[in-house]
Amino acid sequence: xxAKSENLLDVRNLYTHFFxxxxxxxxxxxxxxxxxxxxxxxxxGESGSGKSxxxxxIMGLIDEPGRIVEGEVGLDGVDLLKLGEKEMDAVRGxxxxxxxxxxxxxxxxxxxxxxxxGEVLRIHRNLSRREAFERAAELMDxxxxxxxxxxxxxxxxxxxxxxRQRVMIAAALACQPExxxxxxxxxxxxxxIQAQILDLIDSMQREIGSAVLLITHDLGVVSQVADxxxxxxxxxxxxxxxxGKLFTTPRHPYTQGLLAxxxxxxxxxxxxxxxxxxxxLVPKLYAIPQGCRFRDRCPHVFEPCTIEPDLIQxxxxxxxxxxxxxx
Numbered sequence: 001x002x003a004k005s006e007n008l009l010d011v012r013n014l015y016t017h018f019f020x021x022x023x024x025x026x027x028x029x030x031x032x033x034x035x036x037x038x039x040x041x042x043x044x045g046e047s048g049s050g051k052s053x054x055x056x057x058i059m060g061l062i063d064e065p066g067r068i069v070e071g072e073v074g075l076d077g078v079d080l081l082k083l084g085e086k087e088m089d090a091v092r093g094x095x096x097x098x099x100x101x102x103x104x105x106x107x108x109x110x111x112x113x114x115x116x117x118g119e120v121l122r123i124h125r126n127l128s129r130r131e132a133f134e135r136a137a138e139l140m141d142x143x144x145x146x147x148x149x150x151x152x153x154x155x156x157x158x159x160x161x162x163x164r165q166r167v168m169i170a171a172a173l174a175c176q177p178e179x180x181x182x183x184x185x186x187x188x189x190x191x192x193i194q195a196q197i198l199d200l201i202d203s204m205q206r207e208i209g210s211a212v213l214l215i216t217h218d219l220g221v222v223s224q225v226a227d228x229x230x231x232x233x234x235x236x237x238x239x240x241x242x243x244g245k246l247f248t249t250p251r252h253p254y255t256q257g258l259l260a261x262x263x264x265x266x267x268x269x270x271x272x273x274x275x276x277x278x279x280x281l282v283p284k285l286y287a288i289p290q291g292c293r294f295r296d297r298c299p300h301v302f303e304p305c306t307i308e309p310d311l312i313q314x315x316x317x318x319x320x321x322x323x324x325x326x327x
Contacts (some may be wrong), residue, residue, distance in 0.1 A: 007034035007074075008211045009058070009179055016050075020089040023286035027053040027066070029235030037178065040205070040212040042226035042243070044219060044258070048282040049232040051215045052101070053180045058213070059098055060088045075179065094124040097172035099201075101184040103164035107156040113167045114140070114152025120174040143200055154318045162193040168276040169200060176208045183215045198225055219262055223247060228317075231255050234283055237311075241318040248263035251320040253298045254278075292323070300324060 016028040027050045035041045043051050056062055058073050060080060073080040075095065080088065100106035107116060117139055118132030127135065133152065140148035143166040156164055165185065172180060182201060186194040202225055204266075205212050214226060221242065222229055229246045231239040231254065239252040252257045257278040280297040283289055289296060291306040298305070304323040311319045312326060 004008075006036070008037045008076055008236035009035040009213070010072070011054075011058070012072040012074070014054070014057060014073065015069045016053050016062055016066060017069050017305075018066040018285075020065055020286060022284075025285035025287050026235045026288060028057060029288075030071075031232070031235075031237045033230050033237065033240065035179070035211045035213055037203070037211050038209050039227045040214055040225055041091040042216060042222040042229045043212045043232055044216055044222055044229060046278075046282050048234075048285065050235045050285070051217075051232055052183055052231070055098060055183050055213065055215050058179075058181060059092060059096060060085075089123075093120045093177070094178045095177055096181065097175070097177040098183065099165075099168050099172050099182040099185045101187055103161070103168045104156060106168060107164060107273070109156055112153050112155060113159065113164075117152070117167065117171045118173060120171055123174045134168070135174075139174055140167070143170045143173075143204075144196070145170075162189055162197070163191065165193075165197055166200070169197070169204070172275045173204050173208070177210060179211045179213065180205065181213045181215070184217070185214075186216075186218070186221060187247060194221070219247075219258060231258070234288055235285060236293055236321065237285065238322070239318075239320045241315075243317070245318055249318075250324050251314055251318065251325060252294075253300050253324075254294045257297075292321075 009224050012032050014028055014031050018025040018027055031054065033041065043054060045051055057068055062068055068081060071081065080091065107113065114133050114136040117136040121127045121135055122129065137148040137152050140152060145151055145163060145166050161168065178208040185201065186197050189197065200223065201212065216222060226243045228240065228242050230237050231252065232256050239255050246255065247259065250259055260276045261278065263275060279295060281292065291308055293308070295301045295305040309323045309326060311321050313319050314325050
């Protein structure tokens with residue numbers, strides 16, 4: 001029997017590039033991170049930072065013109081990038097599941113939701129069509145969908161956004177996967193439904209002991225559910241720390257800028273002033289500047305920033321990619 005690795009997921013030196021007419025878009029450009037069983041790692045950053053491509057790379061779902069050009073994606077010691085498509089089909093849904101950002105496009109509009117949940121069980125648990133359809137109702141009950149016996153017969157367009165997201169979660173958790181990748185699971189939902197969905201993911205994680213990779217740009221969500229945070233920008237990870245440490249002592253200017261943009265609802269003066277905003281935009285991934293990738297937007301830029309820094313250990317469990325902390 002193979003010995004279990006310390007971390008369930010171990011991503012090392014991962015590069016995923018898209019070969020476009022404009023040039024090579026380096027969406028994921030050499031990143032490393034780990035996630036342990038029972039842990040929630042939040043991968044945060046602005047749109048265009050490479051977060052979703054990271055999740056799709058782990059799942060082996062990169063299509064042309066994209067390609068994983070280098071790296072390792074270890075799942076319990078097995079490099080998924082070395083598996084064939086048939087072997088990956090056995091992993092997806094059973095050992096790794098993904099909750100996609102927009103269930104209306106992820107769910108098939110021509111199949112009933114109970115059939116789509118049951119399909120996972122038919123493929124990975126060899127249940128009959130009838131058994132899978134019955135089990136789908138139980139899973140819908142578990143994720144808080146009322147009247148699941150009849151609602152399993154609904155088509156995706158007949159359900160609200162919150163209900164569709166619950167269907168996605170039911171399908172993702174059907175086989176009790178070891179790793180759940182949640183890609184912006186609360187986008188476009190109102191705050192009440194957001195809280196319910198986050199509580200649901202947390203309770204399901206506790207029940208089955210899975211690792212969770214939460215992909216989001218919402219630092220408010222991160223503060224509620226994450227154990228550790230990796231801050232991503234232009235294909236690179238710029239800072240990694242436990243969630244409490246990141247919020248109280250952020251080191252990278254990009255992280256500091258993101259946190260400064262969070263409204264302070266408890267401070268009366270803040271409620272009457274304009275929120276700060278990060279200047280500029282995330283660079284085009286096919287035209288990433290030389291040196292530090294954040295230097296064109298950084299308030300602390302200085303001469304060494306023309307060379308890209310390595311990750312620097314600033315504390316036992318806190319690393320940052322910034323020349324300000326170089327010794």
